[in-house]
Amino acid sequence: MEATWDINFTSQFEKDAKRLDKSGLGGWLTGLSFLKDGPKVDNKQLKALKKQSKAFRWRKGDLRVIFRVVGQSRSILLLAARHRKDVYKKPPSDKQEIAGSFDELLVRMHSNKSLNDEKYKVSAMQNAMKNAMQKALIFTPDNGQAELEEIFIDEADLFLLDIPQEYYPLILDVKGLSSLEGKGIPSSVKRRLEDYLTAPSTDHIGKIYSLDQSNDIDAIANHTLDRFLVSLDPQQKSIVEKPFDGGPWLIRGGPGTGKTLINLARIKRIYQEGIGDDLLQHGSIKTGFITFNKQLSKSAEAMFKAISIDSSGGDVSFSTLDSLVMSLLGNAGKESKVVFEKEQAAVLNLVMGSVNDERWDEKYISTIQQRRGSSFILEEFDQIILGNGLTKEEDYLSFTRKGRKVALLSKERGLIHRLYRLWSKEMTRRGWSTFAGRRLTVERMIYQGQLDISRNCYDYLFIDELQDLSVTAIRLLAHLVKYPKNLTFTADTAQSIYLKSPSWSNISNNIRFHPGNSFILRKSYRITSEIDRAVKPLRLNAGDTEKDNDGIEQTIFSGEKPCWLNCSLDNHPSAAAELSKSLIEKDINPGQIAIITPDKKTTDLVQQALSSYGVPSDVFQKNRGLDINSKAVHLLHAHVVKGLEFPFVIVTGIVEGKYPPYSAVQAAKDNVQLEETMDNARRLLYVALSRAARGLWMLTDELMPSPLLTYLNQEDWTYREKRVNSTLKKPYEIKSHVSGIQYACGEIILSQYFQVGDILVTNREKNNIHDSNAIFLTHNKKKIGYIPRDLAALVANVIDQGMNVYVRIICINDSSLYSGLTISISMPSQEKGRQASKPKNIQRFKDIYKPYH
Incomplete structure (x- = not known):
């Protein structure tokens, strides 16, 4: 029978095979040839996860070979080949690219000659097979019988289930649950495994939140946020365990990769293992953790306390950059006021x-x-x-203005x-x-030897959220560590709202990064593949090339699609409160839930709504960090959530005027500045949405949609509409603007032609090729612009029913290119409610503000 399966291998598998061959263990490789007929294992007990390729283990005596069936391609990828004691200590490499075919590997292993000659290639293959078969005859480690079995659970599942790590090797090496008897594994752990494997849900998150809640060890839903934030996943552990020699270090990664936790865990190692004691001349090792804002600093300190109950003898300080600058300036800093x-x-x-x-x-x-x-x-x-x-x-004239889209002439x-x-x-x-001015002053003083920093220097310095720091700030921090090799940076360029990634050549000659001291965390053990896929279109890397891309390439766990919930902006607070209450009624700890708002006004409204629903809330305060032990719903502004993660997130106010804010749009003087404003808002929205790990709800309003929604693919979301007070009440008034005013700033002074209170006449334009609901506005019988497209369907519906619509000017702004006239649209009530197109038909920002012709 002709073989129908392709067998390939990774570079890690080849390294393992050569290592085993050198140790005198040969012949086992040919024993895998039977896989060309496919892995024939039947285990009806398992309920396969959707979209999850199956992993298998081939065992013979003390040898373990791990491989995976790749999708539906009828191919097998060999991942690792090690002795039992080693295979579970070090999981297969993250890089699972194909390095070659199985037959090619046989030739490589058993021949040292060139394979360029096709005739020789066939001969070499035959000889390699013959030699391998001869070795296979004497390969009988432990005289064991070779077995093939499906791996019933893997290390990622054990991490998700919060299984104590000391049980990993025992659980990973058995055939199934029945084989765990007599292994010394607690009954509570075995029960949790059984509940997980037999749960009816087809995604990881559904399984873990359906576990028995009657026992504390199984009640993952009841955990407070600290248990979620401080658990090291396999990828994080591999970085934490790296030696401290060989720095400085740069750790990059997308949301949910745990960059901050890695820093904190390595700080813990310094004091637990006495790392750096050789640096001591007197006193204890001094370690600093620096981040961009006070909230992140306080949150990191709380996380460190959670993972380091005993940090006796450790001198660890958590600070913001500007607090550090202020302390360095001393009394001189008090003489000036930051404005x-x-x-x-x-x-x-x-x-x-x-x-x-x-x-x-x-x-x-x-x-x-x-x-x-x-x-x-x-x-x-x-x-x-x-x-x-x-x-x-x-x-300044010779500097490449990286990060600013607006080009400037030399004269400018x-x-x-x-x-x-x-x-x-x-x-x-x-x-x-200004804060930036103070940073530069301190950096220059240190560089010129005018500021004594001997008492402020660190033995080890960990710098979080690097993407938010300027070149001046990074230079300053590099001065504050005794040895540059003891610097560690973490960054995600897509979470930088304003800055571009730095050029290290402009910072210090002692800071250079290469594959040996720079890592990109490509896996996420927190954010689900569904949430990652839904929010990824908003991601903008701060760099210009592929090497600047810190994005996630592999999400380990699956869950439900995030929810795109459409309802009136006025009802966002109550909708967020209802969603929170429904989660809590499923026994989910309120501390696992976060509601992210665009501004303080919205935060206050949401807090009132939560109170009316009897839901406890904790508003994120500037002078303290996140309370990771809280049993209340967290309320935060979008600008302060960078670096934070929550199992469940509700993002409110994703509407026009909030993302981006009207003030930023009005300040734009041309299309390029407007594009820069849009990019900043896009990064901010990405940060807000990507805080979610297991469940995400995005609240929008179809009558005033944010232009950023057009970047998203609606098929990646579960779309729902919440009709609250959908019948229009009398009087009904909408504040908007005239779309299509095309005059450049200074070209025409609108206040010379219009006055506040002027009435504009609505005119249906059914033959408009872009929108059959188009409505243009006239003033003194002259056409001046259009009702914005996102409101056209609503207003057209009223006009078509023979009712009057009144439009009057309520504000004139001559300093903005597009929003020159703010208008009030008044309509009588209509029984049919609000009628507008769904978000998939929303036009991009540049189209919303331009005329149809």
């Missing part, structure tokens, strides 16, 4: 008239702020000039740097500063 955009913009406006440089005439100077905007210029000061230490004009750059110098001088005169 924000409003005060900074006031100083910028003041110095605009005092440039006094023949390179730029008065007209050019007066138009640059109008053309670029104060927010853009201040960001250029903060992110580019101060963030990279470009205080000299020539350095020169003027912006001149404005920066004037602005900086005036800020200093007033006793004002």
Whole structure:
């Protein structure tokens, strides 16, 4: 019978085979030839997980060969070949690319000659098979009978089930549950395994949340957040256990890969194992953990306490970058006051008239702020000039402005740097500063030997959320460790809302990364494949090439599709409260649930709704970290959730005006700035949605959809509509804007043509080739623009029923390109309720704000 299965191997399997061959163990490889007829194992006890390829084990005496059936391709991939004592200590490599075919491996193992000659290749194959068969005759380790069996559970399942690690080798090496008898495994663990394997659910998450809740050890649903956050998965353990020599270290990875936990676990190792004692001259080893904001710092400290009950003798400090800068400045830092955009913009406006440089005439100077905007210029000061230490004009002019989409002419750059110098001088005169300015001041003082940091230097320094730090900030931190090899960085470039990944050549000659000290965590043992697939279209890597991609390539566990819940924005708080209550009624600990909001107003409304439903809540406070032992639903803003994870997440307010915010859209002066604003909002939404590990709900409103929703694929979501108060009440009023105003800023002054209170006339345009519901607006019989497309179906329905729609101007904004006229749309009630297209038909941002013709 002709063989119908392909057998391939990984590079790790080849290494294992050569190692066994050198140890004198030969012939076993040919014994795997029977797999060409397919792995014939029948185990009816198992309920296979959906979309999960099966793993098998071939055993002969003390030898174990692990392989996997690859999808539906009738092919087998050989993963590992080791002695029993070794095969479970080190799981098969994450890199499971095919390195070659089984027959090629036989030739490689039993011949050293070149295989370029096809005639010789056939001969070599025959000789290799003959030699292998001869060795197989004498291969009888332990005189055991070879057996093939399906692996009934793997290491990932044991991690998910929270099985104590000391039982892993015993469980992984048996054929099934019945073989666990007499192995010294507690009955509670065996019961949990049996419940898991026989649960009717076809996905991992459904299985673990259907376990018996009557016993604390099985009640995964009842765990508080700390149990979820501080459990090391197999991938994390492999990094934690790496030696400390060979640094500095860079650990990159997407959401749910546990970068922060790896740092904390390695800090724990320093004190438990006495690592670094040889560095001691006096006192204890000093270790620092630095991250971007106070909330993350406090949360990391709480996680460290959870994994390090006894850290006696350890000098570990958790701090933010700017708290560290303030302590380094000492009294000098108290002499200046950090001010924000409003005060900074006031100083910028003041110095605009005092440039006094023949390179730029008065007209050019007066138009640059109008053309670029104060927010853009201040960001250029903060992110580019101060963030990279470009205080000299020539350095700024030659700098590649990585991360900013808006290109600047050389003449513009020169003027912006001149404005920066004037602005900086005036800020200093007033006793004002910025966080970026303080960082640069401290970095320069340390570099020039003007600041004594001997009492602030660390033996080991762990820097979390690297993607949020500027080049200046990283240089500063690199000064604060005694030996650069004891630096560790963690990063996910897609979670950077504003910055691009750094160029290490601009930071320090002592910091270089290569495959030996740089790792990308490609597996996620937390976020399910369904959630990862649904939110991945929003991901934007901060780098420009494939090597800058930190994304997840393999999710280990499966679950339900995330839910796209559409309802009126006014009902988002109550919908979030209902969802939370329904989860709690399934015996899920409230501490496993997080509700992420776009702003404080929404947070307050959600908290009120939770209270009315009798659901306890814990609002994330700036002066403290996440309470990982809380038994209340966590309430957080989207801007503070980076680095955090929760089993269940509800994200509210994903509507136009929130993602991106109206203020950011109105501040954009041209399409390029608008695109940059959109990218920032896209990264923020990705961060919010990717906090979910096991269940995700996204709340939208079809009448005011966020333009970012068009990046998502609706087939990756379970789409639901929640009709609350769907019948329109009288009077019904919607605040919106006129779509299609195309004038560039400064080209026309809208306030010269319109007044607040002016009435605009609605006109149906059924022959519009883009939208049969299109409605254009006229003013004094002149066409000026359209009702936004996302509202067109609703308004058209009212007009087609013979009812009147009143549109009046309520705000005129001459400083924005698109939202020049804000309007109020008033309509009588209609019994048919709100009628609009589903999100899959939402147009992209650039189309929503443009006319149809």
